Amino acid sequence: MRVSTRLCSLLQVQHPLIGAPMAGGPTTAALVAAVSGAGGMGFLGAAYLTPEQILEASREVRSRTDRPFGINLFAEVPAAPPVDAGPMLELLRPIHAELGLPPPQRPDAAAPISLDAQIEAVTQTGARAFSVTFGLPSAAQSARIRQAGLVQVGTATTVEEARRIEAAGFDAVVAQGSEAGGHRGTFAGGFTESLVGTMALVPQVVDAVEVPVVAAGGIMDGRGWVAAEALGAAGVQLGTLFLASDECGAAPAYKEAVLAATDDGTAITRAFSGRPARGLVNRFLRVGEEHPDAILPYPVQNALTRPMRTAASRANRPELLSMWAGQAARLARRGPAAEIVRWLLADAARVRASFR
Numbered sequence: 408m409r410v411s412t413r414l415c416s417l418l419q420v421q422h423p424l425i426g427a428p429m430a431g432g433p434t435t436a437a438l439v440a441a442v443s444g445a446g447g448m449g450f451l452g453a454a455y456l457t458p459e460q461i462l463e464a465s466r467e468v469r470s471r472t473d474r475p476f477g478i479n480l481f482a483e484v485p486a487a488p489p490v491d492a493g494p495m496l497e498l499l500r501p502i503h504a505e506l507g508l509p510p511p512q513r514p515d516a517a518a519p520i521s522l523d524a525q526i527e528a529v530t531q532t533g534a535r536a537f538s539v540t541f542g543l544p545s546a547a548q549s550a551r552i553r554q555a556g557l558v559q560v561g562t563a564t565t566v567e568e569a570r571r572i573e574a575a576g577f578d579a580v581v582a583q584g585s586e587a588g589g590h591r592g593t594f595a596g597g598f599t600e601s602l603v604g605t606m607a608l609v610p611q612v613v614d615a616v617e618v619p620v621v622a623a624g625g626i627m628d629g630r631g632w633v634a635a636e637a638l639g640a641a642g643v644q645l646g647t648l649f650l651a652s653d654e655c656g657a658a659p660a661y662k663e664a665v666l667a668a669t670d671d672g673t674a675i676t677r678a679f680s681g682r683p684a685r686g687l688v689n690r691f692l693r694v695g696e697e698h699p700d701a702i703l704p705y706p707v708q709n710a711l712t713r714p715m716r717t718a719a720s721r722a723n724r725p726e727l728l729s730m731w732a733g734q735a736a737r738l739a740r741r742g743p744a745a746e747i748v749r750w751l752l753a754d755a756a757r758v759r760a761s762f763r
Contacts, residue, residue: 584624
């Protein structure tokens with residue numbers, strides 16, 4: 408069985424193509440449904456959603472398509488130790504004033520959304536697949552997902568992480584290269600050491616595990632897809648390609664910034680969330696890089712910058728947004744997501760034919 412056929416059979420899709428989960432706004436139910444409806448598998452980025460919101464979003468996906476879709480959550484992250492928030496509050500104070508917001512305050516140590524409750528909600532959505540980033544669920548959580556009949560997919564940035572995912576009984580591995588936009592999925596080593604490019608990472612992961620491997624990071628057209636196939640990938644996961652699509656929930660200024668990006672226009676930063684993530688370089692990213700010691704741990708930094716990001720999105724102020732995007736961002740395309748999928752399929756077929 409061809410590796411691509413193997414992934415299609417596992418996910419019950421026509422094409423071995425995953426629409427990456429982009430939590431926090433870019434991935435909408437409409438985008439998930441459009442990718443699934445076009446024969447791939449759309450993934451709902453549900454990490455910041457309550458169980459009720461997960462159920463509601465899933466109902467909306469299902470109202471738009473009867474095709475399989477997936478849901479992504481973040482693995483539990485250890486609680487952040489107490490730190491002095493003063494320096495970051497001072498950096499944010501003038502920005503809040505610009506946006507007409509009250510002075511920033513350290514967020515309350517509210518209890519995080521229960522991963523157990525989120526997973527229980529996922530099992531009631533009718534989703535075909537569950538994926539996880541930042542690590543692995545507990546054995547009990549994984550057993551509950553498996554009991555509900557969901558395919559389980561883990562995110563790896565190194566061979567060691569891929570091996571751990573397979574050993575945990577997962578059905579597939581997403582190999583996230585350093586080119587990828589958004590948060591790094593690293594959980595078994597240092598972030599710097601785990602910045603392995605897609606071209607180097609995918610074949611090593613393919614050789615290390617028996618489960619299907621999905622390539623992610625820098626893949627924006629048929630050339631990237633066929634290259635991933637040549638490296639042994641069973642399929643591809645793309646997020647940045649859809650950032651300028653009609654269904655994407657990104658702010659208009661974010662979409663325009665993606666299309667205008669340059670090859671050296673992204674950087675990995677902790678400025679917005681406290682956890683390394685790749686995004687378009689802008690004013691606040693530079694502020695964070697100039698004051699790295701002021702950045703608070705995840706998820707405290709993420710909560711602290713949320714009012715700024717929300718207000719900036721409403722005001723269409725891209726210089727203050729967390730604009731997650733991969734290194735090939737300017738290859739993103741406008742238009743309906745389903746048309747982008749159809750274009751991608753045709754482009755990959757054209758590239759394959761050129762080698763015959």
